[in-house]
Amino acid sequence: MNERIYATYFIETPYPVERAAEVMAGEQSSGTFTRLTNETDELRTNHGAIVERIEPLECVDGPSLPVRPREGGGDAPRYHRANVTLSWPIANLGPSLPNLMSTIAGNLFELKEFSALKLLDLTLPTSFAEAYPGPQFAIEGTRQLTGIPNRPLIGTIIKPSVGLSPRQTAEVVEQLVEGGIDFIKDDELQANGPHNPLKARVDAVMPVIDAHAERTGRKVMYAFNITGDIDEMRDHHDYVANAGGTCVMVAVNSVGLSGVTHLRRHCRLAIHGHRAGWGLYSRSPYIGMSFIAYQKLWRLAGVDHIHVNGLRNKFSEPDDSVIASARGCLTPMFEPPAPGCEVMPVFSSGQTALQAVDTYRAIGSTDLIFCAGGGIMAHPGGIASGVKSLRQAWDAAVQGVTLEDYAAEHLELAQALEAFR
Numbered sequence: 152m153n154e155r156i157y158a159t160y161f162i163e164t165p166y167p168v169e170r171a172a173e174v175m176a177g178e179q180s181s182g183t184f185t186r187l188t189n190e191t192d193e194l195r196t197n198h199g200a201i202v203e204r205i206e207p208l209e210c211v212d213g214p215s216l217p218v219r220p221r222e223g224g225g226d227a228p229r230y231h232r233a234n235v236t237l238s239w240p241i242a243n244l245g246p247s248l249p250n251l252m253s254t255i256a257g258n259l260f261e262l263k264e265f266s267a268l269k270l271l272d273l274t275l276p277t278s279f280a281e282a283y284p285g286p287q288f289a290i291e292g293t294r295q296l297t298g299i300p301n302r303p304l305i306g307t308i309i310k311p312s313v314g315l316s317p318r319q320t321a322e323v324v325e326q327l328v329e330g331g332i333d334f335i336k337d338d339e340l341q342a343n344g345p346h347n348p349l350k351a352r353v354d355a356v357m358p359v360i361d362a363h364a365e366r367t368g369r370k371v372m373y374a375f376n377i378t379g380d381i382d383e384m385r386d387h388h389d390y391v392a393n394a395g396g397t398c399v400m401v402a403v404n405s406v407g408l409s410g411v412t413h414l415r416r417h418c419r420l421a422i423h424g425h426r427a428g429w430g431l432y433s434r435s436p437y438i439g440m441s442f443i444a445y446q447k448l449w450r451l452a453g454v455d456h457i458h459v460n461g462l463r464n465k466f467s468e469p470d471d472s473v474i475a476s477a478r479g480c481l482t483p484m485f486e487p488p489a490p491g492c493e494v495m496p497v498f499s500s501g502q503t504a505l506q507a508v509d510t511y512r513a514i515g516s517t518d519l520i521f522c523a524g525g526g527i528m529a530h531p532g533g534i535a536s537g538v539k540s541l542r543q544a545w546d547a548a549v550q551g552v553t554l555e556d557y558a559a560e561h562l563e564l565a566q567a568l569e570a571f572r
Contacts, residue, residue, distance in 0.1 A: 153241075154278055155239060155240055155241065155276065156238060156240075156251065156254070156274070156276065157203065157238045157273070158236070158237055158238075158274075159204075159273075160234070160271060161232070161233075161234055161267065161268070161271055162234075162265055163211070163214070163215055163265065163266045163268070165228035165264075165266065166231075167231070169205065171264045172205055172237070174264050175200075175235065175237060175259060176199065176200035176202050177199070177200070178258055178259065179200055179237070179254055179255075179257060179259060180198055180239060198242065198243055201237065201239075202237060203237065205234075205235050207232075207233050208232040208233050210230060210231050211230045211232065212229060212230070214230055214267075215230070215266050215267040215437040216265075216267055216435075216437050239254055245282075246278040246281070246283070248283065248448060248452060249409055251448075256270055267437035267438060269436065269437060269441065270444050272444050275447065275451075279451055280484070280489040281489075284416060285450060285451055285492040286450060286453060286454060286492060287422070288421040288455045289492075289494050289495065290495050290518045292421065293421055296370070296372060296421060297334065297370070301517060302542070302545060302546075303518075303520065303545050304333040304495075304519070305333045305521055305527075305538055305542060306497075306520050306521065306522040306523075307327060307332055307334075307335055307336075307524055307527050307528070308335075308338055309335065313338070313346070313347075314346065315341075315347060317355035320347065324359050324360065327371075327527075327534060328360060329534075330535035330538050332527070332538055333371060334372045334373075334520055334522070335371060335373045335374070336374035336400055336425075337374060338376070339376065339378070339400075339402050342376045342377065342379060343379060349376075349390070352375065353375060353390055353396065354394070356375075357373075357394045357396060360395075372398045373396060374398040374421075374423035375387070375396060375398070377401060378402045378405050381406075381413055384401065384410070384413075384414050385417055387399070388414065388418060388419075391420060392419050396420060397421060398420055398421040398422075399418070400422075401414065401422065401424060403424045403425065403426060404427060404428040404431075405428070408449075411453055412453060415452060421456070422456075423456045423497070424454030424458070424494075425458055426458045429442075430467070433472075442472070442476040446494075447479075450492040450493075450494050451484070451492060455495065456495040456496075456520060457496065457497060458497045460499070461473060461502045461506060461510075462474075462513075463501065464501050465500050470509075473498075474510075474513040474514060476496065477496040478514055480494050480496040481493055481514070495518060495520055496518075497519070497522060499522035501525075501526075502521060503540075504543070504554065504567040505544075505567070507545045507548045507554075508544065508554055511545065511548035511549060523537070523541060532563055532566055537567070540564045540567035541567075543557060543563060547564070554568060
């Protein structure tokens with residue numbers, strides 16, 4: 152029970168940084184606004200959070216977020232910024248993900264001492280790896296299920312996101328599998344709606360995938376969106392598994408850590424984690440949580456893949472954040488012999504052949520799923536040419552050849568470069 156949890160935050164405060172950090176530590180462990188009779192020195196020593204490190208940063212003249220006026224009045228304060236690392240003994244909570252969230256991301260964000268506070272990183276003791284199953288298939292298992300040993304999985308998303316019937320969905324899937332796709336996912340908005348119920352969609356789609364597998368010997372992975380209540384997710388998981396499916400998808404923020412953990416303990420399939428709602432945590436640099444900390448929670452809970460956005464995406468996230476997110480997914484969480492819990496990052500959002508080289512140069516790995524919608528379906532040569540263009544772009548990336556040079560002898564890539572620039 153001597154293990155400790157470490158969390159690093161960016162803070163901004165009109166108070167002395169040391170005082171603000173002590174308020175954080177007290178609020179999230181044994182302390183309150185005043186010392187209590189039964190709050191002994193021994194209790195504080197054994198259970199109080201510790202301010203491990205303070206890295207002072209710049210000062211600014213105004214608050215980044217609304218904040219109560221500093222007590223005592225006086226001159227307009229300056230706002231001090233710093234990176235602060237706190238630690239907690241595992242004895243405070245045990246290896247429990249829900250209670251970890253309450254500890255590292257509980258009442259901190261609304262404390263009056265702070266005009267900015269964001270969780271940047273998280274380091275967990277190995278007791279968490281012993282308590283939680285982590286990913287079941289992860290990178291190697293996903294490669295085995297898809298029969299793709301080394302290159303990126305080329306994937307896409309069923310669109311329109313809602314409105315298609317099960318039969319219409321299967322028709323799109325048939326075009327995609329014939330075009331050579333590796334991975335298909337439901338949209339996060341399409342789960343078990345009355346116009347396209349999950350079981351009817353499975354009944355329509357799986358015969359298409361199975362027929363293609365019989366002809367080619369390769370089974371396309373389809374991530375059926377089973378986001379729902381826990382009993383519903385279990386039932387839908389079992390339905391997909393009994394139909395011969397290999398993957399289910401959940402919107403992790405919608406079902407929560409306990410929902411994903413429960414599904415993982417029951418699951419026989421790969422779990423594709425969609426981070427819909429992630430912008431609530433990430434959009435502001437002054438509040439929320441970095442993906443570096445966030446993805447560790449879901450890896451422990453048991454996802455095998457998780458979305459990281461994509462380079463030059465349609466959202467607000469900058470490219471350096473996307474790359475840091477992908478690297479985080481591929482970085483072990485624990486030292487051997489504990490499992491590293493690495494998972495496959497999923498690139499998506501406006502991706503075409505144009506981003507392949509830059510993505511590979513930045514992360515140096517092909518252990519990823521590269522999802523493109525328009526980058527495949529809007530290719531001038533059709534779906535099959537769109538898939539080929541992405542494979543050719545990744546071949547060029549791995550070989551260290553420019554897209555332009557590789558396109559000179561690969562028509563599909565040449566067409567993609569002309570169409571999407």
